[in-house]
Amino acid sequence: MAVWALGINHHTAPLDLRGRFAFALDQLQPTLQGFRAALAHQPEATLLSTCNRTEIYCAAQETALDDTVQWLARTGGVTPQELLDHAYVLREGEAARHAFRVASGLDSMVLGEAQILGQLKDAVRVADEAGALGTTLHQLFQRSFAVAKQVRSCTEIGAHSISMTAAAVRLAGQLFEDLKAIKVLFVGAGEMIELAATHFAAKQPKSMAIANRTLERGEALASRFGAEVLRLSDLPERLHEFDAIVSCTASTLPLIGLGAVERALKKRRHRPMFMVDLAVPRDIEVEVKALDDVYLYTVDDLASVVQTGKDHRQAAVAQAEAIIDAGVQSFVHWMNQRNPQAGVVGLIQQLHQQTEQWQQAELAKARKRLAKGDDVNTVLEALARGLTQKMLHGTLAELHAGDAAQRQATADTATRLFLRGALPPEPRAHR
Known part of the structure; x- marks a missing residue:
């Protein structure tokens, strides 16, 4: 059985390229089914897609890496070479090592963050529901969850870490003298927005509002924070009311355009606006960043902020890597036991x-x-x-x-190996 992984992440690919390969959770199942139908042997497959990475893990009797590259490149609308220029390709034990590091938060922009583990579990659950999760990948990911749990409980890898949303609040505090005097708008109602709202609510802003495509979901989140609920269609007319905007949706196209922000600034008489776009692909048009009175940050812009405290965790990283090494060796041993021919x-x-x-x-x-x-x-x-x-x-x-x-x-062994053709025929038994 062969195992391989193909992916791009914040280390290897720019934000706009990552946006081409972003899949919402409800897109994973049909995408996986389409991938397996496109390959002759229908390999086991799991697709992980977050704001920082898109990775596909596969297992089959024979590696189908070229076909995997062709499929992913076609899905993102780029050539295979353009994809490979920014991608990483991993096989066997190295694919397992990468999965273990991802689950443990060692490959995240926020070193040691725990959110990725939940996202990976969601991806595995969807792969299972799609009928794409076989014995090999099931073992790979169950072991990755166990390794992540051990890393979390036996090291201080998560100590001193600053989340993306906490970093956004810190940056807002540098722009506005008093966060209690600002109005905050959240666009979306997913997990990232929930985290952002939690961090901002702790600063007791003047008001908070949530705009979401589905009002019911927006209302459920808004009720937790005493926030107002808006329709997405209301954004152009009400954008000027808010000092800080944090957006993270699964939209494939920008929801907040340059023209809308320019009009909002005019109504605000050019009082500054703080904007954070946590979505991949972008929710806010890139041209907005060039406006004089707008402070727009993307997930990549937050990288330097979230690295604070990283030096304090280097000893924990070494401990985590040792745990991961042991996990990789165990998985490879399991693979070899299942496939005795591998050693042969x-x-x-x-x-x-x-x-x-x-x-x-x-x-x-x-x-x-x-x-x-x-x-x-x-x-x-x-x-x-x-x-x-x-x-x-x-x-x-x-x-x-x-x-x-x-x-x-x-x-006896030498006789079988070297004298097979030279041995005299055994005498026939007389009947």
Whole structure:
């Protein structure tokens, strides 16, 4: 069984490229089904998509990496080479290591953050519901959850961390003298917005409002914070009322455009607006960033803020990596036990490599002798003798080593391997 992973993240790809490969949770199941239908052997598959990464994990009898690259590139509307320029490709143990690091928060923009584990669990649940989660990936992710739990309980990897939403509040505090005097608008009603609203509510702003496509969901969240509820269609006319806007939806197109923000600034008489776009793809048009009185931050802009305290966690990172190493070794061992042929295939490859080295060494000697003018037959005899000696050297050494029982066992094996065609036929039983 082969395991492979293909992905892009905040380390390898810019925000706008990541936006091409973003999938909302309700898109994962049909996307996975489409992926498996596009590949001949329908591999096991799990798709993880967050604001910082899109990764597909696969398992099948044979690796179908080229087909996976072609499919993902086509899905994002780029060429395979454009994708590979920003992607990482991982196989077997390295794919497992990456999954364990992601689950443990070691590969996140916020080192040690716990939100990614919930997102990964959601992705695995959806893959299972889509019929795409087989035995191999089930084991991979169950082990990743166990490793993440051990990392969380046995290290201080999450200590001193600053979340994206906490970083947004910190930046707002640098712009406004008193956060209690500002009005805050949240666009969306998902987990990130819930976290942002929680952090801002702790600062007791003058008022809070939530705009969401589905009013019922917006009302449910607003009731927790005593916030007003808006329709998305109300945003253009009411945007000017808010000093801070935090947006994170699953929209494929920007919800807040340059024109709407320009009109809002005019109504505000150019009082500054603080805007945070946590969505991938963007909720706020990129051109808004160029306006003089707007302070717009994206998920990538927040990177330097959330790195605060990272130095204090380096010892914990080392401990976490050791836990992950043990988890990877355990998973690889499990894979090999399920597929006994894996060890045999590796041995066959090593035997081919060894005999190839012997051939090249003896051929080099033969060419030198021929170049000197030695007799061709003499050179060929030396070539054959040299290869035979190399092939038999280890066996002959074993036949002279060890006790009588070991020598007999080696003799039996050597007979089966080297004398198979030379053994006399066994006498037939008389009837």
